[in-house]
Amino acid sequence: MQERRVTYGLNLRGMAGSLRKSMGFYVFLGFFSVFALLFVVLPLAVIFLSTEAEDLLKVAVDRNVISAIFMSVYTASLTTIISLIFGVPLAFLIARYRFPGRDVIDAIIDIPTLLPHTAAGIMVVSILGNRQPLGRILSSYGISFLDTFLGIVAAQLFLSFPYLVKSARDAFLKVDPNLEKAARTLGGGMFTIFFKIYLPLSMHAILTGAVLTWARAISEFGAVAVIAYTPYTAPVLVYETFVTKGLEATRPIVLLLVIITLAIFIFLRKLSKIEYE
């Protein structure tokens, strides 16, 4: 007991010494961190402080605003679900198997995240536009992407799907390959191994990827505006209002968006934190 107290005291003294020595470093860290934080905090603070509560309430009951926000949440959720259904198997293919072209596929998945978003929008229109081959076939069945919610989803999907694939891929890669071998010798086929071993062990990372995908999708403007300026999503409505009615009229909408997005995002983060214990 006594010996313990002695070491404890020594440690404290050591810590104080090293604190003094690294003071300069903390000043350096603090200086740059405060500036970095200001970049984020200042715009948020200004929006909160410069908006009248009355104006906020007015836009909160505005039918156009509500339907744009609903359209954003609806399309981003749809995008996330489609990404999950198709992205998780693709991620598993890349993570688990070695085949010719695997590295190429791995690299291609990154491309959308590197493009300017308007360029991405042009690419989506080039496939799904009503006068393009695939778009023409689909529109003859009454499925049109120009200025419909399907177009919004297509644009969001192209840009946000990679986030899901990458987080799922990294999670699958982290699973100990001996678990798969053990499962096989215990009688498991590949379906069992995928659904009972890989998927549950990667669920946390996949859900985190889904939240990222959702966030990326709901904030997309450039690509969405190219293929489907209407029906308005929240980002397009903000742009439209700003261009036609000016800054003062737009601010309350932006504040409302910030509040709603934050609330949903925090909720999803909580949800994705549910882990197998």
Add this chain to the structure above:
Amino acid sequence: MLELKGISKSWEEFKLRNVNLKIYDGEYFVILGPTGAGKTLLLETIAGLHKPDEGEIWFEGRNITLTPPEHRKIGIVFQDYALFPHMTVRENILFGLRLKKIPRGEAEKRLHSMASMLKIEGILHRYPRTLSGGEKQRVALARALVLQPKLLLLDEPLSALDEEIRRSLWDELRSIHEKLGITTIHVTHDQTEAVALADRIGVMNQGSIVQVGTPQEVFRNPRTEFIARFTGFENIYEGHASESGGITMVKVGDVEIASTDTKRGKVKVCIRPEDITLYHERPDSSARNVFQGVISNVSDRGPLVRLKVRSKLEFIVLISKKSFVEMKLKTGSPVYLSFKASSVRLI
């Protein structure tokens, strides 16, 4: 019976080269070899996790070379145990039973009899990360054995455990083996473990099985210098053997060593350090081989002491700590050493 016929396989940096091996029903067979010898690859190939490049695997009269692992009735325990971290001990053990669609009642019965045999009833509700190494080991064994496999494969099952737990698990593995009568192949790099457990040993080096036999055969009569070294013949000298008066005399430099082996010509002389005895005075014994020397190095090995004795040759000698203390030996002590001609192996 499990029979490997000319198995070759190349996988990552590991290789199997023309492995031929017969393992009999009910046998406890230990594959002994250094790290990188291909032991794990061999085991996983037997389990069906790798397809051999060449050769065939026969099991109970059937060619199972291409049978997928889930249909082989072979259980395996991995070196890192490979317990499913998101399942409780109970779920881990039931995993295979559920896949085999064993009815619930029967599955519960098997789970509990296995848990009681391996003394893990108390931890069934826990998750693997909360278990000690020894507990994980038992759970991995239970998970494999509960499916009543015809063959049990153990990949360095004890290498991650403390010395004390290892020794108690040796006894337990033997007693489980005897209770269930299950044919077992156990891979290890530890010669003491091999001797403690094996009915027969197969020594493996660079992807080949280089010698097969009972522990006595392998440890008394190593076939190559590699096996001799690996099984603890620490004194190995090159020499020339010829017959002289009904016994083999080997000229090593300017000394002669007597051996009861009958090999002639260029040989390797191999002597185990524990077969050498030390004396203060020239021994008046029947031993043919007596040398005078000086202790040049002492190192403590628990109950044993390892000495280097500089003589005309340098010898490594293992003696008990008790006799080391009684003889008041230390670095620089002059000693006589002797060993029987029957302890000298010629390769």
